[in-house]
Amino acid sequence: MTVAAVLAGAAPCAAFAAGASTPGVSAASAILVTMDGTELWSLNPNAKRAVASTTKLLTALVVLDNASLEDTVVVSHKAVVAVDEGGVGLYTGQRLTVRQLMNMMLIASANDAAEVLAVHVAGSEAKFVDMMNAKAASLGLKNTKAVDPHGLGDRGRSTAADLSVIAREVMAYPEIREIVSKKSVSVPGPKGSHLVYSSTDELLGHYAGIEGVKTGYTDPAGYCFVGAAKRGDTELLGVVLGAGAGGARFTEMAKLLDWGFAHFRTQVLVSDKAPIGVVAIGRSGDATVSVRAAESFSLLQPVTEDVASVRITLPQAVSTSVWRGQQLGTAEVYRSGSIVATIPLLAEMAVSDPAAVKPAPTPPAPAEESTGSAWQRAVRASTRAMGLLSLQLLGTPVKAK
Numbered sequence: 001m002t003v004a005a006v007l008a009g010a011a012p013c014a015a016f017a018a019g020a021s022t023p024g025v026s027a028a029s030a031i032l033v034t035m036d037g038t039e040l041w042s043l044n045p046n047a048k049r050a051v052a053s054t055t056k057l058l059t060a061l062v063v064l065d066n067a068s069l070e071d072t073v074v075v076s077h078k079a080v081v082a083v084d085e086g087g088v089g090l091y092t093g094q095r096l097t098v099r100q101l102m103n104m105m106l107i108a109s110a111n112d113a114a115e116v117l118a119v120h121v122a123g124s125e126a127k128f129v130d131m132m133n134a135k136a137a138s139l140g141l142k143n144t145k146a147v148d149p150h151g152l153g154d155r156g157r158s159t160a161a162d163l164s165v166i167a168r169e170v171m172a173y174p175e176i177r178e179i180v181s182k183k184s185v186s187v188p189g190p191k192g193s194h195l196v197y198s199s200t201d202e203l204l205g206h207y208a209g210i211e212g213v214k215t216g217y218t219d220p221a222g223y224c225f226v227g228a229a230k231r232g233d234t235e236l237l238g239v240v241l242g243a244g245a246g247g248a249r250f251t252e253m254a255k256l257l258d259w260g261f262a263h264f265r266t267q268v269l270v271s272d273k274a275p276i277g278v279v280a281i282g283r284s285g286d287a288t289v290s291v292r293a294a295e296s297f298s299l300l301q302p303v304t305e306d307v308a309s310v311r312i313t314l315p316q317a318v319s320t321s322v323w324r325g326q327q328l329g330t331a332e333v334y335r336s337g338s339i340v341a342t343i344p345l346l347a348e349m350a351v352s353d354p355a356a357v358k359p360a361p362t363p364p365a366p367a368e369e370s371t372g373s374a375w376q377r378a379v380r381a382s383t384r385a386m387g388l389l390s391l392q393l394l395g396t397p398v399k400a401k
Contacts, residue, residue, distance in 0.1 A: 023259035025252045028222065028242025031160040032260050034300055035168055035228075035235045040260055045161040048143050049241050052216030053086075053109045053200075054224050055151030055158070057166045058144070059117065060102060060176060062131045066121045069099040069175060079119040080112065083150065087112030088187045088197060096188070099175075105150075106176070106214060107185040108197035114150040125149065139165055154220045160239040167213050167226045167237055180212025202250045203227060207257070213237075215249070225249040229257050233266040233298055263302055269310050270297040270331045270343050279328050280317035281351050289351040291328050294344040299333065308335045314345060321352040 022041065023032070029044035039045070075094040088110040090096075098120070104113035118128035125148060132146040144158040144166075158166075170176050183204050187195045200215040209229040216224035222242035229236055238256040243249035270276075275290040291314060299308050314329035322328065329345040 021259070021263075023256045025240065025256050026244065026248070027240045027252050029160040030238065030240045030252070030256060031164050032236060032238045032256050033164045033168070035171070035237060037165065037168060038300065039161075040236070040264060041256075042160065046143060046159050048157045048159055050154055050156060050218060050221035051151060051158045051163060051241060052218040052221035052224050053111075053151045054163055054214050054216040054226050054239075055146060055149070055156055056105050056109065056114055056216075057163070057170050057214050057226065058132050058136060058146060058158075059114050059128075059149040060106060060170055061166065062128065062135050063098065063102065063117050063121055064173060064176070065135065066131070067098050067117075069097065069102065071098045071120075072096070073098060073101060073116060073120045075116050076119055078124075079116040082119075082125060083111045083115045083152070085111065086150070086152065088195065089189060090116060091190065094188075100188075102176070103179050103182070103185045104187055104197070106179050106212075107182050107199045108187070109200045109215060110187075110197075111150040111152060118149040136162070136166075139169065141165060151216055151221075152218065154218065160241050163226055163239045163241075164237055167228065167239070171211070171213065171228060171237070177211065180214065201225075201227070202247060203253065207254055209261075211235075223249040225253050227253045227257065229261075231261055233268060234261060234264065234300065236260045236264075264300055265303050266298050266300050267308060268296060268298045269308055269333050270295075270341075272296045275348065276312060276331065276345060277314045277329070279315060279322075279347075281320075281322065282317070283319065285317060287351050289322055289328075290348045291345045292348050293331055294327075294346050297331075297333055297341050297343055299335065299340070301335070308333065308340075310334070312345070322347045322350065324348070324350045 025043060028049060029047045031042040031045045032040045073096050075090050075092055077092040080090060080092050088104050088108055090112045101113045101117050104110040105117065115125065118125050122128035122131055128149055129146050136144040141162040144162045145156060147153045147156040182199060184196050184198050187197060189195055201212060203210045207229065209231040211228040211230060213226045213228050223245065224241045226239050236257055238253050240249050240252045240256065243252050270293050272293045272295050275292050277291045278288050279291055281287040281289060301308065311332045311334065324347060326347045327344045328347055331343040331345055332339055333341040
């Protein structure tokens with residue numbers, strides 16, 4: 001397990017941007033965040049705007065909450081006629097899985113797939129939109145209002161900041177990460193035919209570390225893109241809304257991500273991949289146990305700073321046996337003199353104190369029993385037993401020896 005953190009005790013945007021150039025992004029609004037939600041840079045992040053097909057990220061979350069990817073969906077006439085543009089030609093009575101429809105919706109940006117999913121989950125578009133808005137509210141998003149599951153309508157609104165939250169939630173699902181990383185999707189048609197649709201994400205295969213996620217365009221929204229990329233241990237997510245025509249949204253996203261990777265790095269300060277120290281067991285020190293961190297811990301900070309440190313606290317020895325997983329110490333992570341994390345250090349295995357497990361010494365036999373032949377010793381033992389029995393029969397107390 002890995003825990004990631006960012007600079008402690010700082011206002012995200014101002015602190016991270018201090019002393020660094022800006023990305024120079026040209027768009028109506030934009031934001032760059034880490035996958036734990038820390039804002040690295042933004043431009044009008046809370047401006048409410050139409051967001052076109054990036055709406056489908058919220059649709060995906062609601063579907064994931066209410067259906068299995070392996071569920072079978074029968075395309076309804078109601079869903080087919082509800083959308084008249086931006087579809088992949090789904091037809092009434094067609095049988096598909098939720099997974100197939102999610103692929104169509106997120107890779108090819110199929111509006112008909114989004115509508116079919118909405119009707120499957122909620123029974124109607126209107127009820128599904130209510131579920132979308134309830135989901136947004138549960139995420140604490142006060143500036144997002146959905147009016148349809150696909151983003152064609154001009155009345156739906158969100159913000160760059162809200163979309164960054166929604167996208168991070170979506171990317172928490174490994175199945176969705178796999179879908180949005182694909183360059184194309186095959187859509188089954190009538191009589192066994194198939195049509196292949198390319199991804200609308202033009203950075204896939206052309207930008208180092210790109211992982212997805214979703215594009216969007218309508219006249220009111222302009223060109224939009226939510227994108228994520230990972231290089232090494234650093235993973236970033238950007239949102240660009242209202243970019244210029246053509247491929248400007250991809251150019252601006254590349255600028256945004258490039259700036260992030262150039263100015264920030266993730267340092268693994270505590271690792272659970274290898275032992276951190278050794279502790280002696282018992283007073284003799286004949287036995288030892290290796291100690292490992294309970295989890296890894298990484299810290300994001302500007303590349304120009306190197307002010308994080310780790311303080312390991314471990315005893316040289318413990319006086320008794322230990323069990324596997326017993327906490328024996330801590331790894332404290334500091335930045336600028338302030339503690340930002342405390343990671344338990346645990347025994348890798350159970351180890352006994354050698355002194356505690358030696359068998360007790362065998363007491364020496366009485367002198368009279370240690371001499372003579374085996375037969376003589378047996379006779380003496382039998383005679384003594386008979387004598388004890390006689391005393392018991394006479395009522396004489398006998399003390400056990």
